[in-house]
Amino acid sequence: ISGYIRVILLEISAEKQTRTIRQTLFQSILKKDVVFFDTYKVGELSVRLTDDINKVHNGIGNKLGSVIEALTTFISCIIVGFIKGWKLSLAICAFAPIFFITAIVSEMTIIELKAYGKAGIVAEEVISSIRTVLSYNGQEREIQRYEQYLDDAKKCGIRKGVTSGITIGIKYFLLFCTYALGFWYGTKLIWEENYSIGNVFTVSGMNILDFYIVFICISYAFLTLGQASPYFQALYEARVAAYGIWKIIDEPSYINNVDFDKGLTKDNLIGDIHFSNVYFSYPSRSDVPILNNLSFHIKCGQTVALVGSSGSGKSTCVQLLQRFYDSQLGSVLIDGKQINQYNLKWLRKHIGVVNQEPVLFHTTIRENILLGSDSATNEQIYEVAKMANAHDFIMQLPNKYETLVGERGAALSGGQKQRIAIARALLRDPKILLLDEATSALDYESEKIVQKALDRVAQGRTTLIIAHRLSTIRNADKIIVMQQGEIVEEGDHDSLMKAQGIYFDLVKQQYLCELEEEKELQLEEKERTKLVASDKTNDDSIEQVHCTLRIESATQSVISAVYEMKNSLTGYKLHKNDDE
Numbered sequence: 001i002s003g004y005i006r007v008i009l010l011e012i013s014a015e016k017q018t019r020t021i022r023q024t025l026f027q028s029i030l031k032k033d034v035v036f037f038d039t040y041k042v043g044e045l046s047v048r049l050t051d052d053i054n055k056v057h058n059g060i061g062n063k064l065g066s067v068i069e070a071l072t073t074f075i076s077c078i079i080v081g082f083i084k085g086w087k088l089s090l091a092i093c094a095f096a097p098i099f100f101i102t103a104i105v106s107e108m109t110i111i112e113l114k115a116y117g118k119a120g121i122v123a124e125e126v127i128s129s130i131r132t133v134l135s136y137n138g139q140e141r142e143i144q145r146y147e148q149y150l151d152d153a154k155k156c157g158i159r160k161g162v163t164s165g166i167t168i169g170i171k172y173f174l175l176f177c178t179y180a181l182g183f184w185y186g187t188k189l190i191w192e193e194n195y196s197i198g199n200v201f202t203v204s205g206m207n208i209l210d211f212y213i214v215f216i217c218i219s220y221a222f223l224t225l226g227q228a229s230p231y232f233q234a235l236y237e238a239r240v241a242a243y244g245i246w247k248i249i250d251e252p253s254y255i256n257n258v259d260f261d262k263g264l265t266k267d268n269l270i271g272d273i274h275f276s277n278v279y280f281s282y283p284s285r286s287d288v289p290i291l292n293n294l295s296f297h298i299k300c301g302q303t304v305a306l307v308g309s310s311g312s313g314k315s316t317c318v319q320l321l322q323r324f325y326d327s328q329l330g331s332v333l334i335d336g337k338q339i340n341q342y343n344l345k346w347l348r349k350h351i352g353v354v355n356q357e358p359v360l361f362h363t364t365i366r367e368n369i370l371l372g373s374d375s376a377t378n379e380q381i382y383e384v385a386k387m388a389n390a391h392d393f394i395m396q397l398p399n400k401y402e403t404l405v406g407e408r409g410a411a412l413s414g415g416q417k418q419r420i421a422i423a424r425a426l427l428r429d430p431k432i433l434l435l436d437e438a439t440s441a442l443d444y445e446s447e448k449i450v451q452k453a454l455d456r457v458a459q460g461r462t463t464l465i466i467a468h469r470l471s472t473i474r475n476a477d478k479i480i481v482m483q484q485g486e487i488v489e490e491g492d493h494d495s496l497m498k499a500q501g502i503y504f505d506l507v508k509q510q511y512l513c514e515l516e517e518e519k520e521l522q523l524e525e526k527e528r529t530k531l532v533a534s535d536k537t538n539d540d541s542i543e544q545v546h547c548t549l550r551i552e553s554a555t556q557s558v559i560s561a562v563y564e565m566k567n568s569l570t571g572y573k574l575h576k577n578d579d580e
Contacts, residue, residue, distance in 0.1 A: 007062050014061035022053050025245055033255035034324040038284040040248075046124055047117045048248060052241035059238020063231040070228035077221035085214040091185045092178055092218040112160060115153035122146045171226055179219060186211040255323060255344070263343030269350040270335045271431040271462035273298040273321065278330035280316060280485075290316050291327070292485040298478075303458055305465040305473035307506065308482035314466045318434045321464070322351060334432075352425030352461075354454075356437040358417045360409030365394055366401040368409075368420055372427030384426040389453040390419035415449060426457055433463045470507050479503065 029036075029045060081089040126142045189211070280291040291313045298304045306314040319325055320332050323339055332339045339347070352372075360368050369381050381401070385391040393416055397403040409417040418438060425433065435454060451472050467473040474493045481489035481496070481503045489501050496503040 006065050010065045011061050014057050014064075017060060018053055018057040021056060021245065022049065025049060025053070025249060028249045032251070032253045034319070035255075035283045036251065036253060038282065041121050042124065044117065044121055045248070047120050048245055051117070051120070052245055055234075055241035056238045056245070059235045059241075063234045066231045067228055067235060070224050070231070073224045074221045077217040077224075081214045081217040081221070084210045084217070085186075085189075088182065088186050088189060088211065088214045089218050092182050092215070094181075112153055112156040115149055115156055119146055119149035119153060122149060168229075171229075175219075175222065175226065178222070179215075182215045182219065186215060255326065263346070264337060264341045265343045265346045266335070269431045271300045271350075272333075272335050273432070273462060273464070274331075274333040274336075275317070275320075276331040276333060278320070278327045278332060280313075280320065280325065280327045280330075282325070290485050294330070294482075294485060294487065296480055296487060296490070298462055298464060300462055301460060302477045303463040303465065303475070304478045304480060305467050305476040306480050306482055307467055307470060307473070307503065311484075312482040313485040314482055315436055318353070318436050318464065318466060321432070321434060322348065322353065349428060350430055351432045351434060352428060352430030353434045353436070354418070354421050354425050354438040358409065358421030360405045360412070360417055360420060362405070362407050364399075364402045364404055365397075365420060368405060369401075369424050369427060372424040376427050380427065381423075384423040385420075387426055387453065387457055388419045388422035389449050390416070390423050393419075419449070419453060422453055422457065431461060433458055433461045435463065435465045437466050437468050470503075470510055481506075 025048065029049075078089070078093075081092075122142070122145055126146070274297045275294050278291050278294045279289070280294075281287070281289050294313065294317075296304075306317060308314055316325075320327060321334075321339070323344060326340055334342065334347070361371070366381060369385065370376060372384075373380075382391060385394060394400055394403070403411070405411050405417075405420075409420075412420070422438075435458075438454060455475070465473055465476060473479060477492065479489075479491060479493060479496055480487055481501075483502065489496055489499070489503050491499070497507070
């Protein structure tokens with residue numbers, strides 16, 4: 001009964017403690033700044049939250065009780081043995097250190113756990129990116145990569161098993177040697193002290209009864225300890241796992257994402273943004289400068305676009321405004337105050353963000369939009385969905401706003417996901433709107449719909465746009481051209497085109513690329529037309545005509561965009577010739 005009660009109490013205690021540890025670890029991860037996630041892989045954190053906490057549970061549950069029981073039995077038996085016959089007890093204890101040679105096995109356990117952890121990280125990466133793996137036929141390569149880590153773990157496990165087997169064999173060999181030594185030395189003591197079998201109550205020396213008590217106590221002490229060695233192994237694994245968990249919990253975070261009690265708040269955010277002599281490099285690549293003495297000003301209600309080649313620092317500006325990082329030198333100001341002076345929750349509540357690849361969670365459309373504001377009503381959700389041009393297509397879905405979007409929004413098209421992301425950003429009615437290449441991954445038709453929604457929602461807000469397709473920023477109040485973390489040109493579309501500098505070259509380069517795309521589509525159109533003319537089957541001909549019409553539609557979309565850009569370029573060239 002007492003054993004049953006012990007197991008129940010220890011398991012209940014272990015469940016409560018591991019639940020608390022799991023909550024503490026998860027809360028600690030959410031409190032970390034983005035620098036932390038640049039260092040740790042997502043798979044490693046998942047291993048900590050699952051496998052490592054299970055090891056801790058295994059080490060503080062019933063096995064902990066078994067270890068305590070074994071230690072108590074060991075100590076009690078040793079004490080009784082030394083009281084009854086210290087000479088014989090000391091002789092038997094000479095072999096005691098062999099029962100503590102588990103350090104080698106323990107070290108191998110650490111290496112094995114690390115190898116399995118790496119394999120788990122690979123598995124999580126592959127599963128989370130399964131569409132990319134399948135599209136590139138990368139199954140075999142990923143299987144080989146996964147098996148490589150499993151082989152490392154297997155080799156370590158085999159070495160650990162061999163070492164453990166040898167250790168256990170030596171332990172039991174020496175245990176029986178201890179028995180033999182005990183019988184021999186006990187017999188020697190009895191003969192030397194001239195004790196007879198009947199002299200069992202002698203106080204000054206050892207009799208046969210004392211001999212049996214000492215032998216049984218000392219032998220049982222080490223036998224119990226040997227039987228409990230697997231439990232010691234579980235405790236050691238729990239200790240290693242707990243070290244990794246508390247290493248994450250105790251790691252300092254310079255930007256606390258959950259401490260909402262500190263910092264400045266205001267009744268109303270105006271939305272005036274000022275970068276003043278900002279220098280920045282990512283902590284994980286501190287030797288690579290990203291922003292170099294960057295300064296610009298965005299007035300309240302202005303729409304400003306950042307353009308430039310990849311790696312020029314455009315997206316970094318967006319991350320600094322969200323305070324994912326702090327600049328090394330210089331100041332990022334909002335309404336004249338340093339951004340690190342504001343309460344972080346309050347600040348992010350007034351900033352809406354739409355990224356190039358929107359992240360949707362595996363839940364309903366309603367829940368994904370509600371991420372922008374938990375307290376929003378259905379009317380507010382419908383309103384922002386209409387502003388984002390999303391309401392109509394949502395209402396056409398079978399379950400409307402209760403439709404599940406799938407893993408990472410897999411059940412929706414790119415344009416649909418983007419419009420839901422826009423609605424989510426609008427739900428908090430932000431004073432500052434950050435659009436990080438929000439339409440660059442969309443086709444032309446989807447881009448037109450999303451861009452129309454963005455133009456509508458940007459009105460009355462301070463908007464910072466990072467644009468890949470330059471045709472989407474022609475109406476911006478100011479365009480900033482960046483190169484290697486510095487501003488090389490600044491002005492509106494007309495003035496930059498007249499200057500015929502870097503921005504003009506970017507527009508021209510994009511025009512040439514789209515012109516090439518136009519030619520390819522026209523060639524495909526001609527090929528389809530020939531196939532239609534040569535095909536004698538009516539059904540096949542009708543299907544090919546439909547294909548041709550679809551290509552013609554896509555071609556016309558590209559042509560309209562190309563000629564719009566061409567007219568712009570031609571106009572500025574003519575303007576320059578007239579000036580000359």
